[in-house]
């Protein structure tokens with residue numbers, strides 16, 4: 113099952129959700145492919161590949177340019193974490209020059225290039241998580257055209273909710289053009305939730321009013337240990353006792369991801 117994670121608002125926690133859902137899924141024995149579609153390459157770094165190394169690697173930029181069936185296999189590398197289960201996570205990395213692929217947006221059928229590259233490759237995994245940049249442009253469209261379903265990530269704030277709504281509406285309007293007539297939103301993850309902030313409680317209600325039963329729970333709380341794991345490019349399982357509650361949170365979200373994708377299968 114291929115899941116595009118998106119929001120047309122930056123800093124929502126898309127990459128964070130992918131990294132730690134991948135961790136949770138791998139811990140229960142699933143094979144996961146994380147696909148970095150963001151020239152920022154945050155996902156690639158958090159799974160162990162820094163900018164200097166990425167410079168000499170085959171990345172999503174070359175894969176999309178090649179436009180060959182199954183060529184994603186030439187770029188896939190293993191996650192570099194040393195915790196148990198990490199060997200079940202693979203990465204299709206990105207580099208800053210993935211941005212150059214945007215120039216191909218006008219070419220007929222160019223939105224299908226990632227999907228073509230994943231033919232015969234995605235099937236090796238239980239879950240493929242596609243990390244979209246905070247835009248509705250060509251790179252996100254490559255991800256949507258390769259996806260079976262969409263998960264939105266947002267902070268309980270006005271601009272984040274609007275960004276998520278724009279993705280949902282974009283999917284509804286353009287899914288046929290993207291060759292995915294049944295593509296839809298399967299879930300909404302609320303990130304950086306702070307129970308003490310009235311604004312967050314208020315916007316959490318708005319998210320529920322907008323997306324109803326698609327909203328997964330619990331929300332991901334705002335936690336220093338998560339920011340530290342992100343910074344250090346480590347899994348939560350490397351952060352000891354302070355990370356235990358978050359490990360449980362991501363495991364519950366992974367249950368909902370699997371339930372949602374099972375329902376589509």
Ligand SMILES: Nc1ncnc2c1ncn2[C@@H]1O[C@H](COP(=O)(O)OP(=O)(O)OP(=O)(O)O)[C@@H](O)[C@H]1O
Pocket residue numbers: 121122123124125126127128129150152154244245246303304305332333334335336338339342
């Ligand atoms: N639950 C959280 N608790 C603490 N810090 C968090 C949490 N979620 C995200 N962050 C912080 O917010 C930053 C942005 O998160 P992330 O990179 O996952 O967002 P994004 O949606 O992928 O951003 P972009 O739109 O740039 O791709 C992280 O670097 C991290 O420091």
Ligand SMILES: [Mg+2]
Pocket residue numbers: 126127128150154243244
């Ligand atoms: Mg990101």
